[in-house]
Amino acid sequence: MTTYDRPFGRYFEDFVPGDIYRHWPGKTITEADDHLFCMITMNHHPLHTNAWFAEHESVQGRNVVVGNLVYSLVLGMSVPDVSGSAIANLEVESLIHRHPTFHGDTIYAETRVLEAVASSSKTDRGVVTVETKGFNQEGREVCYFRRKVMVWRRDAAPTRARPYGDDVWD
Numbered sequence: 001m002t003t004y005d006r007p008f009g010r011y012f013e014d015f016v017p018g019d020i021y022r023h024w025p026g027k028t029i030t031e032a033d034d035h036l037f038c039m040i041t042m043n044h045h046p047l048h049t050n051a052w053f054a055e056h057e058s059v060q061g062r063n064v065v066v067g068n069l070v071y072s073l074v075l076g077m078s079v080p081d082v083s084g085s086a087i088a089n090l091e092v093e094s095l096i097h098r099h100p101t102f103h104g105d106t107i108y109a110e111t112r113v114l115e116a117v118a119s120s121s122k123t124d125r126g127v128v129t130v131e132t133k134g135f136n137q138e139g140r141e142v143c144y145f146r147r148k149v150m151v152w153r154r155d156a157a158p159t160r161a162r163p164y165g166d167d168v169w170d
Helices: 031-040 051-057 067-078
Strands: 020-022 086-096 106-118 125-135 141-152
Touching: 031 067, 067 106, 067 125, 067 141, 086 125, 106 141
Parallel strands: none
Antiparallel strands: 020 106, 086 141, 106 125, 125 141
């Protein structure tokens, strides 16, 4: 019998500059997703929540998904592949919204490793720089950002614990 733990994040040694992670699955952003995010974050701009305003008073002629939701979604999609076992997210160097996202758009994401630098002061970790892009269902890039993540070296990472024993199948 073999027991499999689902990988969630990577260790320092796993990050190779130039490698690309294609995150899965995509997510369709609904009007309800957008409105809830706007209300939670207190962004009440009518471009996001008022169809009449968006149709008659905006350049796009329809509601636009609030940019921070798009960024948060794309960042979240990258977590299982990039920062799921990180020590800390250190920095977001840039965030660019290249094209608007609309209700009903489905977002996909990919991340490319730019750099992996071992810590000079602590041998159990390193800092990885990645860039991530979000795309809509037409392949149009809607979001781009770079970030730095501090990650464990494989041999120093804490083991994943569960609140129960290993004998649940005995």
